[in-house]
Structures are given as structure tokens and as C-alpha cells.
Amino acid sequence: MGRINGIHLGARIQKPPSIPPKFPSQLWGRPDSPLVPPKPADEFGGRPERKQKPPYYVLTMFSYPSGDKLHMGHWYCYAPTDSYARFKRMQGYEVFEPMGFDSFGLPAENYAIKTGVHPAISTANNIGFMREQLKKIGAMYDWDYEVVTSSPDYYKWTQWWFLLMYKRGLAYQKDALVNWCPNCQTVLANEQVGADNLCERCDTPVERRKMRQWFFRISDYNQRLLDGLETIDWPEKTKAMQRYWIGKSEGTEISFKIQNSKFQIPSSDSEAPLSPPISADENGGRPETPPNPPADARGNQVNVFTTRADTLFGVTYVVLAPEHPLVKEIATEEQMGAVEEYVSKALSLSEVDRQMEDRPKTGVFTGAHCVHPLTGDSVPVWVADYVIGSYGTGAVMAVPAHDARDFAFAKTYRLPIKEVIKPSEAPLSPPISADEHVGRPEQAFTEKGVMFDSGEFSGLSSEEGIRAVGRKLESIGKGKPTVTWHLRDWTVSRQRYWGAPIPMVHCDNCGIVPVPEEQLPVLLPQDVKEYKPKGKSPLASVESFIQTTCPTCGQAAERDPDTMDTFVCSSWYYLRYPDARLDSAPFDREHLKELFPVHQYVGGPEHAMGHLIYSRFFGKVAKDEGWFPYEEPFSRLIHQGIILNKGERMSKSKGNTVAPEPVLERVGSDVLRCYLMFSGDYTQGGDWSEGGISGIERFIARVWRLGMAIAEAPLSPPISADANGGRSEEAVPREVERRLHQTIHAVGHDLQAFAFNTQLARLMELTNVIYAWVGSDLKGVTKSAAKIETVETLIKLIAPSAPHLAEELWHQFGHQTTVFDAAWPDFDAEKIKADTVTIAVQINGKLRDTFEALSGTDKTALERMALDLDKVRTMLEGKDLAKVIVVPGKIVNLVMKG
RNA sequence: GCCGGGAUGGUGAAAUGGUAGACACAGGGGACUUAAAAUCCCCAGGGAAUAAAAUCCCGUGCCGGUUCGAGUCCGGCUCCCGGCACCA
Numbered sequence: 001m002g003r004i005n006g007i008h009l010g011a012r013i014q015k016p017p018s019i020p021p022k023f024p025s026q027l028w029g030r031p032d033s034p035l036v037p038p039k040p041a042d043e044f045g046g047r048p049e050r051k052q053k054p055p056y057y058v059l060t061m062f063s064y065p066s067g068d069k070l071h072m073g074h075w076y077c078y079a080p081t082d083s084y085a086r087f088k089r090m091q092g093y094e095v096f097e098p099m100g101f102d103s104f105g106l107p108a109e110n111y112a113i114k115t116g117v118h119p120a121i122s123t124a125n126n127i128g129f130m131r132e133q134l135k136k137i138g139a140m141y142d143w144d145y146e147v148v149t150s151s152p153d154y155y156k157w158t159q160w161w162f163l164l165m166y167k168r169g170l171a172y173q174k175d176a177l178v179n180w181c182p183n184c185q186t187v188l189a190n191e192q193v194g195a196d197n198l199c200e201r202c203d204t205p206v207e208r209r210k211m212r213q214w215f216f217r218i219s220d221y222n223q224r225l226l227d228g229l230e231t232i233d234w235p236e237k238t239k240a241m242q243r244y245w246i247g248k249s250e251g252t253e254i255s256f257k258i259q260n261s262k263f264q265i266p267s268s269d270s271e272a273p274l275s276p277p278i279s280a281d282e283n284g285g286r287p288e289t290p291p292n293p294p295a296d297a298r299g300n301q302v303n304v305f306t307t308r309a310d311t312l313f314g315v316t317y318v319v320l321a322p323e324h325p326l327v328k329e330i331a332t333e334e335q336m337g338a339v340e341e342y343v344s345k346a347l348s349l350s351e352v353d354r355q356m357e358d359r360p361k362t363g364v365f366t367g368a369h370c371v372h373p374l375t376g377d378s379v380p381v382w383v384a385d386y387v388i389g390s391y392g393t394g395a396v397m398a399v400p401a402h403d404a405r406d407f408a409f410a411k412t413y414r415l416p417i418k419e420v421i422k423p424s425e426a427p428l429s430p431p432i433s434a435d436e437h438v439g440r441p442e443q444a445f446t447e448k449g450v451m452f453d454s455g456e457f458s459g460l461s462s463e464e465g466i467r468a469v470g471r472k473l474e475s476i477g478k479g480k481p482t483v484t485w486h487l488r489d490w491t492v493s494r495q496r497y498w499g500a501p502i503p504m505v506h507c508d509n510c511g512i513v514p515v516p517e518e519q520l521p522v523l524l525p526q527d528v529k530e531y532k533p534k535g536k537s538p539l540a541s542v543e544s545f546i547q548t549t550c551p552t553c554g555q556a557a558e559r560d561p562d563t564m565d566t567f568v569c570s571s572w573y574y575l576r577y578p579d580a581r582l583d584s585a586p587f588d589r590e591h592l593k594e595l596f597p598v599h600q601y602v603g604g605p606e607h608a609m610g611h612l613i614y615s616r617f618f619g620k621v622a623k624d625e626g627w628f629p630y631e632e633p634f635s636r637l638i639h640q641g642i643i644l645n646k647g648e649r650m651s652k653s654k655g656n657t658v659a660p661e662p663v664l665e666r667v668g669s670d671v672l673r674c675y676l677m678f679s680g681d682y683t684q685g686g687d688w689s690e691g692g693i694s695g696i697e698r699f700i701a702r703v704w705r706l707g708m709a710i711a712e713a714p715l716s717p718p719i720s721a722d723a724n725g726g727r728s729e730e731a732v733p734r735e736v737e738r739r740l741h742q743t744i745h746a747v748g749h750d751l752q753a754f755a756f757n758t759q760l761a762r763l764m765e766l767t768n769v770i771y772a773w774v775g776s777d778l779k780g781v782t783k784s785a786a787k788i789e790t791v792e793t794l795i796k797l798i799a800p801s802a803p804h805l806a807e808e809l810w811h812q813f814g815h816q817t818t819v820f821d822a823a824w825p826d827f828d829a830e831k832i833k834a835d836t837v838t839i840a841v842q843i844n845g846k847l848r849d850t851f852e853a854l855s856g857t858d859k860t861a862l863e864r865m866a867l868d869l870d871k872v873r874t875m876l877e878g879k880d881l882a883k884v885i886v887v888p889g890k891i892v893n894l895v896m897k898g
Numbered sequence: 899g900c901c902g903g904g905a906u907g908g909u910g911a912a913a914u915g916g917u918a919g920a921c922a923c924a925g926g927g928g929a930c931u932u933a934a935a936a937u938c939c940c941c942a943g944g945g946a947a948u949a950a951a952a953u954c955c956c957g958u959g960c961c962g963g964u965u966c967g968a969g970u971c972c973g974g975c976u977c978c979c980g981g982c983a984c985c986a
Contacts, residue, residue, distance in 0.1 A: 237902045241981065244901065249985070306986060319986095361984080391985045398986090404899090405984050486985055605980075642980085678922075680911055684904085692910060692923040698937095699922085705937090758912070761921035768921095776938055777930095840917040845967045847917050885966050891916050895966050 056093035057595050058085040059574055059634075061603030061611070062100045062147070065126035066107050070133040071657040072676075072688055073643045073650050079673035080640070080682060080756050081602045082139035086800040087751045088600075089140070090824040096595060097140050098577040100147030101127050104155075105566045109498040119498040120526065123150055133660075138669045138803055140820075145580040149569035155500035156521035157576065157586035158569050161618070162492075162503055163514050164625060170217045173512070176491055177347070180209035187211070187495040207348050213493040214502060214562065218617045222246050222485045224631070225616055234637040235683075238608040245609055247486020251307035252470045254397060254479040256318055256370035258300045258330055259378060302326060302370055302381065305392030305484055309473070310465030313454035314399040314420035316410065317380045318370055319363065321389035322346040330381060332367025339364050339383060346385040361386050361409040373478035374455065374469075384409060392484045400444065407444035417441060421449045421462060490614065492565045497528055497538040499563025507550035507557035516551050522559065537561035570611055571618040574598055574633060592628050597635040605639040612637075638754050641685020643676075650688075658688050670802035671696050677756035677801060699764055700805055703798060706770060707809035709778040710791045716782035730784040737831055739769045740790060744827035747797050756801070763798055770794065788813065793825050841866045842893040843875055859886040866892035 060081050063074060082097065089095040108119035108126075127148065134141065147154055165171040179188040183204035199206055218225075226246050229239045302318055320327050322343045331339040342364040363384025370379050386405055387396050400410035401419040410417050419441060448462035457465050473479025493502065501522045503515040515522055525545040528538060539545055540561035550557035578591040597619075603611075615633055622628030642649060643658075650657040663672055675696040680686055716730055732740070743766040750759035770790060774781050781787075792813055799806035799819045810819035834855050839862060841849040849871045853862060863884050866872055872894065883895040 235902095237981085240901060244982070247985065251986080304986085308986075359984085386984050388985060396986050403986065405986075408984090484985080608981080647979095678910085686910080689910085695910095695922045701937095757910095758921080761912075764921055771938090778938095838917075842916085842967070845965095850917065883966060885916090887916060891967085893916080893966050 053092060053094040055595050056085075056088045056095045056600075057598045058088065058095055058097045058600045059577075059598045059602070060099070061601075061607065062102050062570070062573060063130070064105060064107070065101045065103050065123055065130050066652070067111070067122070067126060068652045068657065069126075070130055070660065071650050072660055073657075075137065075660050075672065076643045076676050076685070077602060077604065077640045078134070078139060079137050079669070080677050080754070081600075082137065082141075083673065083677065083756065083800040083803075084600065084602075084751060084754065085140055086803060086820055087748075087824070089820050090796065090799065090822065092823065095140065096145075096578065097142065098145040098147070098580070099134060099139075099141040099143070100145075100573060100577070100580075101130070101149065102566065102570050102573070103127060103148050103150040104499045104563075104569055106496065106498070109496060112498070118526070118528075120150070136660075136664060136669060137673070145577050147573050147576050147580050149500075149566070149573065150498070152521045152523060153583060154573075154576065155524075155569070158500045158564065158572070159503040159515070159520050159522060160517060160586055161568065161572060162500075162564065163517060163520075165216055165621065166504075166514050168621065168624070170220065170621065171214055171492075172217065173212055173214055175210045176213045176215075177208045178211050178213070178495075180207045182207060211493075211495070213491050214504075214560075215489040216492055216568075216617070218490045218614070219485060219487055221617055221620050222248070222487045224620055225487070225613065228616060228620075228632050232632050232635055232637070234634075235605075235639055238605065238612065238637065238639065241608045242613055245486060245613065249307055249484050249486070251305055251482060251484065252309040252466070252473065252479050253303055253305050253393065253482040254309065254312065254373060254473055255301045255303045256373060256379065256397070258302065258326075258381070259369040259371055302395050303393045304395045304397045305482060306397055308399070308402065308462070308466065309469040309479070310448075310451055310454075310457070310460070310462045311399040311402045311420055312372075312374060312397070312469050313451075313457070314401045314418045315372060315379060315397045316400060316416040316418055317382055317398045319387050319396050319398050319406075319409075320366070320381065320383045321387040321394040322383055322385050323389035324383070324387075324394045326395075327366065327383050330366055330368035331383075335365060335367035339366055342383060349385070361405065361412055363409060363413065365413075373473060373476070380415075382413075390488060391486070401441060402444055402446055404444045404446060407441075418453070419445070420453050421445060421447075421451060423447065423449045424461065487613075490565075490567075490617075492568055493562040494565055495537040495561075496563050497524075499566060500524070500569060501539065501545075502560040502562050502564060504560040505548060505550055505557045506560065507553060507555060509555055510550055510552045510557075513550055513552050513557070519551070524563075537563070539563070567610055567614050571614040572622075574601075574615070575618075575622065575628065587627070589627055592622075596628065597630045597633050599635060601634040601637045602640060603637075604642065608639075639683055641681065641683050643685055644687045647687060663690065663693070667693065667697055668804070670805050671700050674700065674760060674801050678760045680757055682754045682756055699760075699767065700802055702771070703767055703794065703802070704805060704809065705778060706767065706774070707791055707795060707812060709781045710774070710783055710787050711809070711812040713781045713783040713787075716784040730786045732786045732790055733773060734835070736769055736773045736790065738834060739766055740793060741827040741829075741831040743797060744793065744825045745829075745832060748824065748827075751800060760801060763794070763801070766794060766797070795819065796822055796825055837889050839866070839889075840891045841869060841872060842891055843872070844895055845893060848872065848875065855889060857888065859888060862886050862888060862892055866894065 058081065060078055063070070085095050085097045103123045108123050111117065111122055112119045131143070131146075149155065149158070162171060180186075181188055181199040181202065181204055183202045184199060187209075188199060188206060198204065226243065226248060229242060232239075302320065304318065306312075327339060327343060328336075342362070346362075361384065363382045363386070366381045366383055368381045370381055371377070372379050382398075386409065387394065396406075398406040398409065398415075399420075400406040400415065400417040402421050407417065409415070422445070451460050451462065451465045452458050454460075454465070457468055460468055470479060470481055474481075501524055503520060503522045505513045505515060507513050525539070525542050527544075528542060539559075546558050546561060548557055548559050549555065572586070575587050575592065575596075578595055579585070579587045582588060612634075619628060619633035620631060623631055644650070645656045645658055648654060648656055660672065667675075671693065675693045678696060679692070743762050746762040747759040750756070750762070771778075774787060792810075795806050795809050795813070796819060799810075799822075803820070806819050810822070815822075836852045837855045838850050839853050840847055841851065849866075849869050851865060851869060853865060857865075863886050867876070876894065876896070880897040881894060882897040885891075885893040885895070
């Protein structure tokens with residue numbers, strides 16, 4: 001405890017001059033402030049005291065150690081959250097507030113490519129710098145638990161996680177399309193591809209290429225990821241985004257038999273089942289999970305997924321995605337050339353191009369036809385890239401009359417449009433033949449309605465129709481209810497150097513072999529000459545790394561040359577913190593049981609999709625493994641708002657980051673953190689400006705002067721008991737006492753709610769009230785038990801927000817231990833109640849007068865008092881009262897007739 | 899297009915359906931000072947009225963509605979910010 005107690009502190013601080021004190025603002029949180037932030041009182045390594053307090057885990061998203069350094073945006077996340085942590089500590093919790101660095105990733109590697117500086121070196125430099133910056137915040141971070149994801153003692157366990165995923169059948173390899181720059185000979189991340197589809201480094205058009213990649217089967221968890229959202233206290237917005245992203249969609253899978261395929265399987269009883277499982281090769285012996293792969297390439301049918309089976313009679317063609325394996329099977333000879341050309345062009349399009357807004361719909365007729373499962377009509381099969389190959393079955397039934405995309409496509413290629421749904425309020429008109437509809441509707445009617453022209457189903461509502469058509473299809477073996485998900489499996493391979501190597505070995509004899517756990521970590525080689533990949537991961541050309549022996553057969557084998565997505569590293573760091581120095585396991589189960597789920601998580605809303613979904617996935621896997629006893633890792637989440645600079649997000653590339661240092665040097669961290677907190681709703685953020693910071697400086701100085709004045713004042717002379725209601729001690733005036741308790745109540749409530757701005761406003765009010773009591777010029781102030789108690793309470797209340805100030809004052813009042821070990825003050829609900837209240841008098845809802853009444857005055861009395869007011873009498877003169885509404889303690893509303 | 903969030907004084911912003919603008923900034927006035935800074939006190943939404951008051955009217959993006967009473971609830975818009983987007 002020596003490093004946090006006040007003896008140490010008092011010895012270093014020069015005693016401030018007596019009244020009027022010179023305002024020593026520099027002391028409070030100035031970078032060389034002598035205040036060592038208090039650490040959690042107990043280590044998590046099993047000290048007995050730990051058990052005496054309930055644990056409380058306050059976590060902020062760790063940061064990426066770039067040359068950017070910390071800017072105001074980081075401060076805005078970290079400083080107020082630390083205030084929350086200090087508040088919880090004073091409430092008697094054993095607060096755990098760790099900090100670390102998410103230090104693998106592209107920027108360090110790009111920097112290395114540009115300058116030749118090894119990522120390990122630039123990263124270490126940046127971490128060193130940022131750690132010092134973080135210390136200046138004056139947060140309670142316990143650096144003994146620091147986590148650095150690029151350090152071998154951390155990524156060893158990231159690799160361990162990979163093996164765990166593999167063991168549980170959750171890691172598998174398959175081909176996937178990646179962004180490829182033919183000039184740099186490298187794979188690009190989506191964010192490295194510009195809006196114009198050019199490589200961000202060399203401006204070469206980016207292509208797409210198929211590569212063998214590792215995936216995590218997050219889709220196995222889609223239902224649990226969806227259900228878990230109901231149980232956590234997260235911003236609704238974030239939960240909504242995740243729900244949408246997971247994208248559960250219930251519908252019907254329908255099969256259309258191919259009519260004239262070259263490879264038609266003749267017999268009618270040999271129809272392939274719906275969505276036949278693909279070969280389960282290296283896939284852990286398990287079939288692919290949704291999103292479904294394109295339907296069976298050997299089959300003689302196209303399976304489509306639809307949520308609108310009620311529109312089945314409006315199908316006028318069927319569309320396959322370009323990557324659908326049936327495309328080349330069924331294309332007729334006449335069409336084959338056009339089809340192949342179209343497919344190769346479509347597949348080489350980058351993700352960016354393909355997703356370009358308002359891109360005109362293109363496609364090619366395959367020459368093949370299929371059979372409508374209910375009408376038996378012949379339906380042409382097209383291939384078009386507006387169908388997403390990786391969603392559903394990779395094929396759709398096109399209903400141009402009732403789907404905007406199909407409609408646009410049908411218009412372009414003059415395909416028939418057949419209406420089968422009309423608004424429910426419209427009368428059922430006699431059916432019109434399909435031909436009459438060609439080119440006729442102006443737009444697709446995509447709402448639900450009533451079916452018509454749909455055989456036995458005509459007249460049913462869409463909802464009924466969806467079920468009825470589904471049942472019918474199922475009964476004839478042409479369809480079944482299906483659920484599809486938007487959430488796709490997570491590609492974790494990166495053809496990059498600066499990441500955790502994938503702990504897998506490729507052996508000619510044994511195939512893919514996981515590196516045995518005891519051989520971890522697979523160290524990232526340091527002696528890399530060329531970070532720039534030449535068609536492969538940079539590690540592929542590091543012989544000493546690649547060449548190894550097979551753990552199973554002992555023959556020569558090769559390591560996997562890829563590294564892991566950095567989101568893997570950050571998906572479990574919160575589990576590592578409590579045991580950051582443990583080297584026999586990634587974490588100690590007992591600690592996880594005690595400390596989890598994380599009580600409060602704080603971070604930017606930009607992570608709603610990636611990090612926050614991946615982390616939930618990891619949490620669920622840890623639970624299934626028995627390591628982690630909870631379904632959700634973060635029980636409460638708050639997103640801080642974003643601090644803008646002249647309306648723009650701060651970023652290094654824009655060169656518009658605001659460095660905290662100049663402000664910090666000038667005003668100290670207490671003022672800066674309070675200023676950030678005072679500026680408005682924490683979740684709202686806003687434009688950075690220094691206007692108004694002087695108000696906080698004044699406030700902090702006012703509290704300081706008040707505290708010092710009382711601490712150094714002479715004792716009050718004894719008061720004659722007769723003149724003081726029988727007490728010889730000075731008492732706190734009733735009104736001051738009331739405001740004090742009100743403030744205790746409000747500040748506690750607001751801090752719990754992250755309403756930092758209003759709790760500071762309440763503290764300012766209280767400070768003003770105390771000034772008025774003790775004498776606003778602080779001249780001739782005397783000390784009394786009442787004043788000491790009041791000011792000490794103020795010090796405690798302000799401590800979370802201005803820790804340096806509070807700690808110094810606390811010691812000035814003679815305390816030897818940290819103010820953060822002082823108990824958070826209790827309020828007395830009785831003392832909060834005002835003796836009298838102002839009652840507003842309204843006439844016909846308009847405010848006309850107010851009066852004072854004893855609080856607790858009943859309705860009848862209040863009404864009588866209101867009616868008795870001169871002004872009210874004049875206004876009511878000669879009029880009839882129709883109604884009187886009385887809300888005790890608030891208003892009396894007199895409603896007149898006419 | 900879809901899903902969120904927002905719009906309140908000169909500025910940042912407060913406000914469980916009950917006195918809109920708390921708390922601050924900038925501004926004005928005063929005290930202290932030889933003076934300035936710092937500090938302390940007071941004023942301050944807009945308008946009309948007045949010597950000054952009293953007093954009255956108008957005000958929370960726009961249009962309606964519910965209610966004794968709406969910044970707050972409901973319906974319909976406009977604009978701004980964030981996210982997602984050919985997901986059948």
C-alpha cells in the first residue's frame with residue numbers, strides 16, 4: 001500500500017501557500033504529478049483480502065499502438081471510464097481495470113515496408129510512448145496486468161485458441177475470394193482497396209482471386225449469438241445491428257428440375273435431395289454449414305431460397321449466381337461462350353465494384369430451362385451477378401412483378417412480368433394472362449397482399465400462402481421450410497507477416513496436422529528481409545520458419561505460412577487480463593468465475609459488428625469448453641461518443657488529430673478529464689473545442705480554495721449552546737444539508753448511468769452552496785466539525801472526476817490513506833426532502849403564478865391556497881371553474897369553463 | 899432504400915407528461931485594486947410595455963393529434979449524423 005498512501009504524497013507536494021492560495025493547477029494531474037494512481041488493493045493472484053469485496057471488472061477497449069499516439073478521442077474513452085471505475089471502487093468493489101495493446105496488424109507492417117523498420121521495433125516504440133501517455137490520464141490501470149497481443153507469451157495462447165477451435169471442429173479450410181493486387185503481388189484487406197477499386201499503394205486495379213483460407217465456423221453459433229442479445233445490457237442500436245448482421249431469415253427452399261441439361265440424369269426417381277451435403281474432406285468430418293454452398297453440381301435441379309413462397313406462381317425465370325457450379329453444367333452449347341465470358345468477368349470484379357451502388361443489372365441466358373414445380377411450365381435459367389453466391393443456395397427464383405431487383409433485371413432483358421399478388425384492400429379482379437403483363441407494371445409490388453392467378457392458392461393472403469405453398473411443395477418433395485443466415489463463417493487467414501502464425505503443419509503423408517500444444521508458441525521469425533509478399537504470405541519465403549517436421553510422422557513438412565486476423569487476438573484479451581502473467585494456461589478458471597462476465601465494457605460504436613460479435617463467439621466457445629461459466633462475456637456495454645475535429649473524425653491520414661499534451665500541460669489531467677465529461681452526453685460525443693474549459697479550471701480551483709481554506713482555518717470559537725438550539729457545535733444549515741444529500745444522491749445516480757455532465761453540474765451547485773454558507777470570499781473562515789464533514793463529503797464526491805485534486809485535499813484534511821479507500825457517502829432520503837416547495841399555478845394550462853407551500857400539503861389545501869392568490873382571484877372573477885387538477889408538490893391547474 | 903440517433907438561447911447543453919433553458923462558456927453590470935489580472939457578487943431566450951417595475955405575448959426543426967397540461971406521448975413530414983446495403 002506504500003505506493004498509494006498519502007505519506008508518500010504529502011512528502012512530495014509542497015505545502016500550498018495559505019489563503020489566498022495561488023492556484024496551483026499544474027499540480028493536478030500535471031504529467032509529473034507525484035500522485036501515483038491507486039491500484040486495485042489486491043492482486044488477483046489469490047490474496048485473501050480479495051474475497052472480502054465483490055469484484056468489479058471495468059474494461060475499456062485496448063488500443064492499437066500506431067504512430068498516431070493517443071488523441072483526444074482516446075482520452076474521451078479512457079478518462080471518464082476511469083472515473084466510473086473509481087466510483088465503483090469507493091462503493092466498496094474490488095475494481096479490476098486493466099490496459100493493454102492490440103499490437104499486431106497491418107499499419108506496423110506497412111510502415112516496415114515503407115521504412116524497413118521491423119514491426120517489432122516500431123510497435124515496441126509506440127507502446128512505450130503510449131503507455132506513458134496513458135499514465136498521464138491518471139487512471140487506475142494496473143500495469144502488472146498489461147497485455148500485448150504481439151508478444152509471444154500472448155500469441156502463444158492465441159494459437160492455443162486456434163487449436164481449440166480446430167479440435168472442436170470450428171476451424172476449417174476452404175477456398176475463398178480475396179482482393180488481389182497484381183502489381184504488389186499481394187492480398188489486400190478491404191480497407192486497402194479504394195472506392196475506385198484501386199490498390200491504395202500502387203493504384204493498380206484490384207482483382208479477385210481464389211485462395212485456400214482458414215475459417216472459423218461462427219455460423220454454428222448464429223442462434224446463440226442471436227438469443228444472447230436478449231440477455232445483455234447493451235445499447236439497443238448495437239444489438240439491432242448485430243441482429244441484422246446475423247440476419248436470420250425463415251423461408252422455403254424450392255427445387256426446380258433442369259429440363260435440358262447436357263448432363264441430365266434420366267430417371268425420375270434419382271432426384272437429388274435438397275441441399276445435399278458436400279464432401280466432408282478436411283472439414284473435420286462435418287458438412288458445410290450455412291450459408292449453403294451452391295447446390296449439388298451433379299444434380300439435375302436448381303434449389304432456390306425464398307421468403308415469399310406465395311409469389312411462386314409469378315416466377316418467370318430462375319437466376320444462378322456466377323459462382324454457382326451448375327452454371328457450366330447446364331449452359332447450352334450456343335450459350336456457353338457468352339456464359340463463360342460473363343462468369344469470368346463477374347468473378348474478377350472486386351467486392352467493391354460488385355457492390356457499387358445502383359450498378360446496372362447484368363446477366364446472360366444459359367440456354368437451359370427448368371420446370372416450375374407446381375405449374376410444370378418451362379422457365380428459363382439465367383446467370384447474373386445480382387445473385388449472391390454465398391447466401392442461401394446461390395440461386396433465386398425471379399418474380400419480377402414482386403421483387404424490385406428481379407423487376408429491374410426483367411425490364412433490362414425484356415423478360416415476362418407476371419403479377420400474382422395484389423394489395424389486400426384491392427378487389428380481386430379477374431385473372432389476366434401473363435402475356436398481357438409484359439412491360440406493363442411500372443414497378444414491382446413488393447408488399448404482402450392477396451394471391452391471385454395462383455391456381456388453388458388464389459385468394460389466400462401472403463402469410464397463409466407462404467405456409468400453404470410450402471406444405472404443398474413439401475408433400476411432393478419439391479421444397480421444405482429452411483432458415484438461412486446472413487452471418488458467414490469468419491475468414492481468419494491473412495497473407496501477412498505481422499500477426500500470430502497459424503499453428504498448423506502441412507504434411508505430405510498426414511495432411512493437415514495441428515502443432516501440439518506443448519510446442520507452442522510457433523514463433524514469428526524475426527529475421528524477415530522482405531515483408532512485401534510475392535504472391536504468398538511473407539512467411540512462405542522464410543525457409544527456417546516454413547521447413548519443419550510433421551508432429552505425427554516425423555517426416556519433413558511445411559508450416560502454414562499465414563497469420564491470423566488481428567480480430568482473433570482481440571476476441572479473448574479480456575479473458576487474459578486477470579492472468580496476464582500466467583504461463584501454464586491462457587487463464588485460470590477460478591479467476592474467470594470470480595470476475596466475469598465483465599461488469600462494464602466501454603468502447604467505440606465502430607466495433608459493433610466485428611470485435612463485439614467475434615468476442616461473443618469466443619465467449620461461447622470458452623463456455624462450451626468449460627473454461628468460462630457464462631454465455632455472454634460483457635454484461636453491460638456503453639459506447640462513448642466520438643470526438644470530432646471541425647465536424648470530421650480524427651485520424652492520422654487526415655492529419656486532424658488533436659493531441660492532449662498541450663492542453664494537459666496547461667490545465668492538468670483533472671481539468672481535462674472533467675472538461676471532457678462536462679461537454680455533454682457521453683454517448684453523443686461532439687466537436688472538440690477548448691471553449692468553456694476555463695469554466696472547469698475555475699471550478700476545480702474553487703474546490704481547491706474552499707478545501708484549503710477549511711483545512712487551514714482556525715477552529716471556530718465555541719458557540720453558546722443557548723443561541724444554537726442547545727448545541728455547542730456549529731450545525732450544518734438545513735438548506736446546505738439538504739443540498740448535500742441531494743447531491744450525494746444525484747452524483748451517485750449519474751455516475752452509475754455514465755451521466756458525467758450532470759453529476760459535475762450538481763457538484764458545481766453544491767460547491768456554490770457551500771461557498772455561500774462559509775462566506776464566498778473565504779475571508780475569516782473558521783473550521784468546525786460541520787464544515788469539515790461537509791467539505792470532506794464534497795471531496796469524496798468529486799474524487800472520481802478529479803482524482804488528483806481530491807487526493808491532495810484529502811491528505812490536507814489529515815487523512816493518511818487514499819481517498820479511494822474512503823467509503824462513498826450515503827444519503828439520507830429524509831434530509832433530501834425540502835421543507836417547502838414552490839407550487840406552480842396554471843390557469844387553463846398556462847403558468848400564471850407560483851406560491852410556496854409546506855411540502856406534504858394535501859390536495860385540498862393546495863387548491864384552496866391557489867384559489868386564494870390575488871392574481872388568481874382577479875383572473876377567475878366572474879368565471880366558472882370547470883375542473884381543478886392538483887399534483888402535490890408540483891402544480892395546481894385551474895380549468896375554467898368556456 | 900433499410901436500421902439507429904439527433905434537431906432546445908450567441909455557444910456547450912439540462913429537463914420521471916407538471917414553472918423550458920439547470921450547470922457552464924462567451925457577453926453586460928458592479929465590488930475589490932493606483933491599475934490590470936485573478937477573485938467575488940448581480941443580470942441575461944425573444945418581443946411588447948415601463949422611469950424602473952408590475953404585466954402581457956411568442957418561443958424546444960415543420961404540420962396535425964391525444965391530454966387539464968406536450969421538448970417529452972401518437973401520426974405525417976424536413977434536414978443532419980452514424981451504420982448497413984442486390985441477403986431474395
